[in-house]
Amino acid sequence: MEKMTLLQTFASAFSGKTWAIVLPEIYNTLYMVLFTTILTAFFGMLLGILLVSTDADGIYPCPRFSAILGGIVNGLRSLPSIIIIILTLPLSRMLIGVSYGPKACIIALAVTCIPMFGRLVESSILEVPKGKIEAARSMGAQNRHIIMKVMIPEALPSLIRNFTIAVVAVISTTALAGMLGAGGLGDVAVRFGYNRFKTDILIAAVLVMIVMVQIVQRAGDGLSKLVLKKRHLI
Amino acid sequence: MATTSDEKAKAGHFIRIAGLKKTFRSQGKSFEVLKGVNLEIGKGDIYGVVGFSGAGKSTLIRCINRLEEPDSGEITIGDTEITRLSKSELDMYRQKIGIIFQQFNLLDSRTVAQNVSFPLEIAGSKTSHSEVRVREILELVDLSDKADFYPGQLSGGQKQRVGIARALANNPDILLSDEATSALDPQTTLSVLDLLKDINEKLKLTIILITHELNVIRYICKNMAVLEDGKIVENGPVKSVFNSPKSDTAKLFMKIDAGFANFGWEGGGGI
Ligand SMILES: Nc1ncnc2c1ncn2[C@@H]1O[C@H](COP(=O)(O)OP(=O)(O)O)[C@@H](O)[C@H]1O
Ligand SMILES: [Mg+2]
Numbered sequence: 175m176e177k178m179t180l181l182q183t184f185a186s187a188f189s190g191k192t193w194a195i196v197l198p199e200i201y202n203t204l205y206m207v208l209f210t211t212i213l214t215a216f217f218g219m220l221l222g223i224l225l226v227s228t229d230a231d232g233i234y235p236c237p238r239f240s241a242i243l244g245g246i247v248n249g250l251r252s253l254p255s256i257i258i259i260i261l262t263l264p265l266s267r268m269l270i271g272v273s274y275g276p277k278a279c280i281i282a283l284a285v286t287c288i289p290m291f292g293r294l295v296e297s298s299i300l301e302v303p304k305g306k307i308e309a310a311r312s313m314g315a316q317n318r319h320i321i322m323k324v325m326i327p328e329a330l331p332s333l334i335r336n337f338t339i340a341v342v343a344v345i346s347t348t349a350l351a352g353m354l355g356a357g358g359l360g361d362v363a364v365r366f367g368y369n370r371f372k373t374d375i376l377i378a379a380v381l382v383m384i385v386m387v388q389i390v391q392r393a394g395d396g397l398s399k400l401v402l403k404k405r406h407l408i
Numbered sequence: 409m410a411t412t413s414d415e416k417a418k419a420g421h422f423i424r425i426a427g428l429k430k431t432f433r434s435q436g437k438s439f440e441v442l443k444g445v446n447l448e449i450g451k452g453d454i455y456g457v458v459g460f461s462g463a464g465k466s467t468l469i470r471c472i473n474r475l476e477e478p479d480s481g482e483i484t485i486g487d488t489e490i491t492r493l494s495k496s497e498l499d500m501y502r503q504k505i506g507i508i509f510q511q512f513n514l515l516d517s518r519t520v521a522q523n524v525s526f527p528l529e530i531a532g533s534k535t536s537h538s539e540v541r542v543r544e545i546l547e548l549v550d551l552s553d554k555a556d557f558y559p560g561q562l563s564g565g566q567k568q569r570v571g572i573a574r575a576l577a578n579n580p581d582i583l584l585s586d587e588a589t590s591a592l593d594p595q596t597t598l599s600v601l602d603l604l605k606d607i608n609e610k611l612k613l614t615i616i617l618i619t620h621e622l623n624v625i626r627y628i629c630k631n632m633a634v635l636e637d638g639k640i641v642e643n644g645p646v647k648s649v650f651n652s653p654k655s656d657t658a659k660l661f662m663k664i665d666a667g668f669a670n671f672g673w674e675g676g677g678g679i
Contacts, residue, residue: 231612309513312473313578314502314529323526327517405516 177372186374187381196362196378203348203358203386206276206283210344213284216290217339221247221288222295233317245337250289255347258286259354279348285319287344293335298329316327331398331407338394342387349383359383422451422614423472423582430467441467443638444481447500449631454608454615456629456646459503459621464638465618469584472616473505474498485582503531506575510587512567513561520570521546521555526578530658541577549573550605550611560673565596572603576611583607589624601628626650633657 178186186192224243230234250258259282266278302325310324326333349360357377367376402408412643430442441464449455458467470476472483474490476477483490485505493501514523528538546552551568568588575583585604589597605628608615618623625632625646633643635658641655653659 243441303511303513305509305511305513306515307477309507309509310526310530312475312502312505312507313497313530314499315530316499319530323529324515330517404558406558407516 184377188281189374189379191376195366196219196359196382197380199357199359199362200382202276202351202356203383205355206351207341207386208278209280210283210287210348211341213280214340214344215337216316217284217288218291219295221292222345223325225292225296225378226299226325227317227321231402232321233311242279247289247292250285252292255286255350256347258282259350261285264303274355275390276351276356279351279354282354283347283351284346287340288348290338290343291340295333298332298336299325301332303326331401331405334394334398334401338391338398339395341390345390354359368394374398381408420519421448421618422453422486423447423449424484425472426484427480428471428483429479430471430476431465431651433502436653441638442471442478442481445638445640447633447640447643448590449614449616451607451614452612454604454617454629456625456632457616457635458620458625459635459657461620461637463657465562465620465635466654468587469507469586471616472584473502473507473586474602477613479519488555497576503527503578504580505582505584506572506578506580506581507584507586508568508575508588510590512559512564512571514567514570514574516559519556520551520573523559523570524573527574529580535574538579545573545576548607557658563575564592564595568592568596568600569603569657571605572600576607576613579611581614587617587619588617588621595628597624604628611671622661628641636659 196334218308221243224237225240225247226232227234228240228243230237230240232240254259259279262282262285263273263278266281269275270282272278301372306328307324310320315323332340348358349363351358352361352364359382363376363379363383367379399408412476425445425447428442428445429440431438431440433439445464445468447455447457452475457468463601467476472490474493478491480490488501490501496662515526518526524540524542524545528541535540543552546555549572551566551569551573554562554570554677559570562570571588572583582602589600592600598625604615604617608628617624618631629646631644632646632649633640634649634653634655635641636655636657642649642653643659649658651661653662
């Protein structure tokens with residue numbers, strides 16, 4: 175391998191040869207991010223709502239259950255993603271029959287991201303003033319009304335911002351997908367850039383990830399602001 | 409024991425609270441907030457409960473719709489013994505008691521019209537019926553032109569009008585008001601109190617109004633009670649309580665009231 179100057183490396187990072195390798199991995203990353211995000215959004219919301227509702231001060235107090243659930247969440251959150259990936263191998267085998275590839279990776283990523291997003295949802299909903307929930311209660315609202323008509327809509331701008339954080343975390347965590355042979359940008363950066371000193375490919379892969387995160391962050395900020403503006407809160 | 413309608417008619421009281429007690433417990437400490445409250449309120453009355461901060465006013469009013477569970481005592485409204493209602497009966501019953509708050513507690517995610525239709529949605533009203541009802545109520549509180557505004561676009565007084573409209577949506581028999589004007593300036597307070605007077609007459613609504621402002625009581629209440637340290641220490645027609653206060657709290661309230669009125673320009677007079 176001939177030695178390249180810094181300038182040549184950068185030039186090469188934008189060459190067709192480099193992108194022939196990087197482009198397909200964008201697709202792989204997007205695929206994993208999309209499905210992990212869907213799972214994270216659904217189960218994270220569910221988890222967050224459960225955490226808030228079953229708390230001793232919640233709308234459906236269940237302190238025992240809440241303590242156990244909180245403990246599991248804390249446990250999962252204290253583990254590095256790599257360990258979670260290893261721990262979810264048997265789960266993947268059980269659910270989808272294999273413990274490698276993009277699908278197995280999505281399960282592992284979701285298990286990493288759901289507890290985090292669950293806690294974020296919890297904190298968003300806790301920001302809703304207690305008085306609003308009590309007002310609904312005083313009109314005869316049942317728990318499902320309070321969750322669907324008060325908690326979620328009132329917390330929406332904050333939920334959107336926290337969801338954005340979660341998606342960014344999903345994107346960065348997909349870098350570990352290589353461990354399961356699932357490919358993706360992070361995997362390319364490690365395999366070519368680190369293992370084979372192909373700095374140009376490393377640069378290209380990292381750039382794409384940076385752009386993806388920027389887009390997600392801007393979209394999230396914009397959407398959250400839009401909701402606040404519509405409600406005349408800013 | 410539930411009172412029969414005969415007995416109730418004889419007593420002439422719509423709302424009867426007897427021996428109401430409530431103790432808060434937290435971290436091993438217990439704190440008795442209501443120490444046996446007795447109250448009788450006639451139908452169509454505007455009944456004021458006055459007391460200093462921490463006297464237990466909010467706790468009392470919250471017991472009436474069981475946002476707070478009383479420890480003992482009875483709350484009877486019409487023929488219904490509130491403290492004995494099951495969870496589902498309670499939800500039904502709550503639809504017949506409106507409540508308004510100092511902090512308004514409107515939903516920022518909903519327009520004025522959607523805030524007012526909230527209790528109707530919960531009660532399972534048909535959308536067509538809701539729309540008519542919402543228009544009707546917004547007219548009553550003089551907010552028809554603000555139907556599609558968000559609470560974020562309203563002044564405090566307008567927000568409280570929305571609060572009142574929302575509380576009235578399900579045609580309640582009773583309206584509870586917990587310091588509903590305490591966050592408003594005097595002029596706005598006056599207009600909200602006028603509105604309450606108005607709906608009391610038009611809708612034959614019984615209003616229980618809790619406040620630490622004597623002027624509010626003087627302006628709209630017919631009867632009043634003084635709550636001191638978790639007990640009713642004095643009650644009766646507003647005029648007679650004002651003319652000859654007996655309890656320490658009532659006397660102090662009057663003294664402060666008079667004190668402010670006599671306060672001189674040079675800082676003379678005083679309380
Ligand atoms: N949920 C609660 N837990 C513990 N103490 C409470 C609670 N709610 C009210 N209190 C206490 O009860 C007392 C009376 O409160 P409150 O009824 O709000 O009084 P008021 O409305 O007259 O100012 C206060 O000292 C308050 O700190
Ligand atoms: Mg209070």
